[in-house]
Amino acid sequence: MQINAKGMHYRKLNAILKEAAASGVAHFELENVNGQRYLGTGLDRPVEIVVNGVPGNDLGAFMDGPTVIVRGNGQDAIANTMNAGKIVVHGHAGDVLAFGMRGGKLFIKGDVGYRVGIHMKAYNEQVPVVIIGGGAGAFFGEYMAGGVLVLLGLGYAPGQSLIGDYTGTGMHGGAIYIRGKVDPELLGKEVAVFEANAEDRAVLEPHLLEYCQEFGLDPAEINRQPFQKLVPVSHRPYGNLYAY
Amino acid sequence: MDQVFPRIPSGCAISGMIDRSGGRMTGEAIIASIALMHERSNGLGGGFAGYGIYPDFPEHYAFHLIYDSETARANTEAFLASRFAIDASEPIPTRPVAGILDPPILWRYFLAPKEELVHGKDRPADADDFTLRAVMHINHSIAGAYVASSGKNMGAFKGVGYPEDIGRFYRLETYAGYSWTAHGRFPTNTPGWWGGAHPFTILDWSVVHNGEISSYGINRRYLEMFGYTCDLQTDTEVVAYLFDLLGRRHGLKFQEICLALAAPFWKDIDRMPEPARQKLTAIRMVYGSALLNGPFSIIVGNRRGITGFNDRIKLRPMMAARKGDMVYMASEESAIIEVCSSPDEVWAARGGEPIVAELYDNAARKIARAS
Numbered sequence: 001m002q003i004n005a006k007g008m009h010y011r012k013l014n015a016i017l018k019e020a021a022a023s024g025v026a027h028f029e030l031e032n033v034n035g036q037r038y039l040g041t042g043l044d045r046p047v048e049i050v051v052n053g054v055p056g057n058d059l060g061a062f063m064d065g066p067t068v069i070v071r072g073n074g075q076d077a078i079a080n081t082m083n084a085g086k087i088v089v090h091g092h093a094g095d096v097l098a099f100g101m102r103g104g105k106l107f108i109k110g111d112v113g114y115r116v117g118i119h120m121k122a123y124n125e126q127v128p129v130v131i132i133g134g135g136a137g138a139f140f141g142e143y144m145a146g147g148v149l150v151l152l153g154l155g156y157a158p159g160q161s162l163i164g165d166y167t168g169t170g171m172h173g174g175a176i177y178i179r180g181k182v183d184p185e186l187l188g189k190e191v192a193v194f195e196a197n198a199e200d201r202a203v204l205e206p207h208l209l210e211y212c213q214e215f216g217l218d219p220a221e222i223n224r225q226p227f228q229k230l231v232p233v234s235h236r237p238y239g240n241l242y243a244y
Numbered sequence: 245m246d247q248v249f250p251r252i253p254s255g256c257a258i259s260g261m262i263d264r265s266g267g268r269m270t271g272e273a274i275i276a277s278i279a280l281m282h283e284r285s286n287g288l289g290g291g292f293a294g295y296g297i298y299p300d301f302p303e304h305y306a307f308h309l310i311y312d313s314e315t316a317r318a319n320t321e322a323f324l325a326s327r328f329a330i331d332a333s334e335p336i337p338t339r340p341v342a343g344i345l346d347p348p349i350l351w352r353y354f355l356a357p358k359e360e361l362v363h364g365k366d367r368p369a370d371a372d373d374f375t376l377r378a379v380m381h382i383n384h385s386i387a388g389a390y391v392a393s394s395g396k397n398m399g400a401f402k403g404v405g406y407p408e409d410i411g412r413f414y415r416l417e418t419y420a421g422y423s424w425t426a427h428g429r430f431p432t433n434t435p436g437w438w439g440g441a442h443p444f445t446i447l448d449w450s451v452v453h454n455g456e457i458s459s460y461g462i463n464r465r466y467l468e469m470f471g472y473t474c475d476l477q478t479d480t481e482v483v484a485y486l487f488d489l490l491g492r493r494h495g496l497k498f499q500e501i502c503l504a505l506a507a508p509f510w511k512d513i514d515r516m517p518e519p520a521r522q523k524l525t526a527i528r529m530v531y532g533s534a535l536l537n538g539p540f541s542i543i544v545g546n547r548r549g550i551t552g553f554n555d556r557i558k559l560r561p562m563m564a565a566r567k568g569d570m571v572y573m574a575s576e577e578s579a580i581i582e583v584c585s586s587p588d589e590v591w592a593a594r595g596g597e598p599i600v601a602e603l604y605d606n607a608a609r610k611i612a613r614a615s
Contacts, residue, residue, distance in 0.1 A: 010283075035280050035578030054578045056283075073590065075576055076561055094577070094592065095561060113592050114558045138557060138595065165512075166557075185515070 001025045006032035010056060014038055021047045021066075035075075040068050046085070057094075060087045063104070076113070079106045082128070088214050092134065101128040101147065107211050108132045114164070115139040120174060122146025131211045138164030141230070142188075145173040150204065152179050152222060161186065168230050176230040177204060179222070190234060196227035256430050256454035257281035257407070258442075258562075259574040260543040260550045261583070262423035266607030267569070268296055271416025273583045274424035279408035280582040281428060281575055284454075287343065288436025289429025290410035291402025293393070293443045293450035293545050294421035296611060302397045304331060304354035305375050305447075310438050311349035312388030320382055320389040327378055328355035336401075336414065343409035348438050352399070372447055372492065376471070379446060383475040390439035390476065395448030397547065397611075402427075402441035410441075422603065422611070423550050425543045427452035434478045443545070444476065444484040450545040451487070453480040454575055455560045458538030466533035486534050487544055498551060502598040504531035506556050541593070543573055547611075549602030558595035565590040571601035 001020055005013050013036050017028060026047050033039070033053030040049055044064040051059075051070045060068055061080040073091035081100045092110035100119045103126040111134035118139065120128050128147040133154045140163050141149050153162035161183055168176060169188030177200065182193050196204070204227065212219045259277040263269060274292060298306050307324070311317045324330060336350040357371045368374045379391045393400035398421075401414040407428040427442035433456060434440060443450040457463065457479035464474045464482055470493070472485040483505075490496045490504060504527050508516075513524045528535070539559030544551045552562050552573035563577045565587035572580040577590060593599055603611065 034581055035576060037283060054581050056576070056578060073577055075578065092590075092592070094563075095558070111592070113561075114595070137592070 001027065002029045002031065004031045005034075005036060005053070008036065010036040010038055014041065017049070018043065021045055033072075040066050040085075040087075060085070063087075073110075074108070079104070079128075079130075082106070083126075090215070095137070098128065098130045098147075098149075101130070102126055103128050105207075105210075106130045107214055108134075109215050110134045111136070113137045115142055117141045117144055117147075117149040117176075119143045119145060120147040120149065122174060129207050131207060133211075133215065135160075135162040136164065136167075138166050139169060140164065140167045141171055141174075141176045142166065142168070143170040143172075144168065144176070144232075145171075147174045148203065148207065149174065149176045150179075150207070150227075151177070154217070154222070156180070167191070168232070171230070171232045172234060173232060175200075175203075177227045178230065179225050179227050182228045182230070187230065190232055191230045192233045194229045194231065196229045200227065200229055255284050255560075257284035257428035257575045257579070258426065258452045258454050258541060258543050259572075259579050260423070260425040260452070260545070260552065261570060261572045262550050262601050262603070263569055264549070264571060264601060264604050264607065265569040266296070266422050266603055266611055268420035268422050269424070271411055271414075271419050271421075271424060274426045275408050275411035275416060277572075277574060277579045277583045278411070278426035278428050279406075280579045282406060282408070284430065284575060285406055285428030286430045287406050288404060288431050289402070289427070289441035290405055290407030291400060291427050291429075291441045291443050291452070292407070292411060292414070292416060293398060293400045293425045293445065293452070294416070294419055295398045295424070295448075295545060295547060296422040297399055297419045298354070298397045299614065301332065301354040302611075302614065304356055305394055305396060306399055307353040307355055307394050308336060308392035308399050308401070309349075309351045309353070309382075310390040310392055311351065314349070316386060316388035317349055317351060319386050323382065323386065324353060324355065324378070327361060327374075328353075328357055330355055337418070338413050339415055341405075341409050341413040344403065344405045344413045347403060347413070376447060376488070380471065380473050384473045391445075392439075393443075393445040393450070395445065395450075395547070398448050398450070398545075400443050400445050400450055402443065403438045404436055404441065422607075423545060425450060425452050425545050425550060427454075431478075432456060437477070439476050440478045442480060444478070444480045446472075446484050446488045447492070448545075448547045449484050449487045449491070451480055451484045451542055453483060453540055453542045455540035455542075455555065456538050457482060457536055457540065459536055462533050463536065483536065483540075483542060483544075486536075487546075490531070490534065491546070498600055499598065500527065502551075502553050502596070503527050504534050505536045506553065506596040507531075507535055508596065509556065541575065548608060549600065551601070552593055552599040554593050554595050554597075556596040558593070562593035562599075563590065564593060564599050569604075571599075573599060573601075 037056035074093035095113035168191035541560035
């Protein structure tokens with residue numbers, strides 16, 4: 001189903017998507033999207049939505065199953081509290097991506113803004129995966145509680161930092177993988193840095209392969225540089241704060 | 245009790261654009277850009293600033309006034325006549341718009357300070373300072389009168405409503421300027437009223453702001469020492485006056501003003517090489533009371549151009565783009581794409597690092613010469 005979204009209010013556009021998905025439409029091509037919020041929000045079946053243009057904030061919020069391909073740049077708060085499915089952005093994206101994300105995948109081709117991966121979480125088989133092709137702003141993985149957050153820095157010069165200040169501040173679960181060197185001055189007090197080992201590579205490999213397939217990249221190129229792994233040094237540091 | 249209160253997902257919107265070569269554009273593009281972010285406002289404030297819009301009166305202070313009553317207008321005009329030659333006086337042209345209710349009296353004046361009052365014993369000796377005092381007097385001491393703008397060859401157009409309605413109300417399609425800024429308001433801590441809409445201005449400085457200035461009290465008391473009074477009931481007012489104080493009166497360069505208002509953290513200053521460490525230490529010590537705390541993204545305008553600028557840890561959004569001589573800034577990328585579909589370059593602002601977009605020197609000279 002093709003929809004010309006030019007000038008269309010987000011409520012109308014999302015109502016059309018929801019109704020058509022419920023009636024069995026499995027593929028959507030959205031043309032001339034510009035700034036419409038909440039695309040894919042709350043959709044709970046594995047439809048595919050191709051977005052041509054710049055989708056508005058909260059793309060895929062609370063999404064539960066669909067695949068969203070953005071042929072353009074993304075804005076803020078993509079995959080907010082997303083539960084399942086996949087979002088692929090063929091450009092850069094903004095701040096607060098994957099906020100409270102609890103499952104599914106988010107692949108960004110370029111750079112991302114501040115506070116990406118804030119409070120991601122995981123439970124049993126529900127493990128959200130976020131892979132970013134470029135670099136990230138400050139507070140990457142802030143308060144992260146679970147999941148996998150990967151920063152590739154493709155096209156970055158050797159020695160150029162992929163992260164901003166306060167990376168992993170307040171982190172208490174999950175893992176952040178960063179390709180290349182990490183400046184310890186930029187890390188929060190709650191994380192420690194290790195060289196990624198064979199076990200970590202095994203975790204990353206299928207996700208990186210899928211990422212490379214989406215963007216037509218060569219996995220060998222990515223693997224040419226080792227990954228650093230950031231993990232929390234404390235487990236649930238505030239677990240007793242309100243309980244005792 | 246079964247009334248439904250839908251969530252209103254708002255958070256203020258800002259947008260700005262400049263043609264660095266000095267080419268002038270109507271207000272239609274800036275309205276289209278800010279309208280795209282309709283969801284970020286709630287109808288309780290919208291406004292615009294345009295530069296280069298009064299080429300017929302380039303050397304006059306253009307005063308835009310908001311009046312609650314004819315009495316306020318009479319009192320203000322008597323005051324203005326005592327200080328300035330009033331070379332033109334007229335209602336600001338408006339049209340009826342469905343979303344704009346009960347507008348106040350809106351008037352503009354093109355003013356030239358009376359020379360003998362500017363110079364001499366106990367006089368400010370500077371036409372800008374003289375005009376600044378007049379603005380403060382009106383806002384502080386004349387009941388029901390508020391100055392929306394007071395700069396040369398620029399004007400602010402603001403009120404209560406959604407920004408796109410305010411833009412049509414003020415007929416911005418009939419003006420042409422080389423730079424424009426806009427604001428859609430979602431008031432949080434202070435009332436939505438005509439004087440409290442953005443932009444906040446003084447002389448040719450204008451500020452549109454998304455966020456809140458938690459340091460308002462400290463900043464306000466600091467500014468009072470230099471003759472600025474804050475009477476417009478909104479935190480953003482201090483930002484406009486701080487730019488005037490640091491930029492015009494203290495002669496700081498734009499980058500330096502931003503280093504004072506969004507100073508790096510001490511831990512980062514301590515890691516800097518000399519002489520940067522010493523310079524930043526000096527700025528923080530001298531201008532500690534000018535530091536802006538709290539989340540903000542701001543676009544500041546003056547006759548030279550526009551500058552986008554975020555708090556140090558970037559708690560509010562700001563994107564920028566360039567296409568030829570045009571530079572755009574906005575809360576959302578889509579608000580830029582709406583008026584510039586294929587920019588040469590699009591990038592995200594970084595916390596505490598200003599994006600300065602000014603007229604080219606030859607364009608600035610040409611505009612100055614024309615006056």
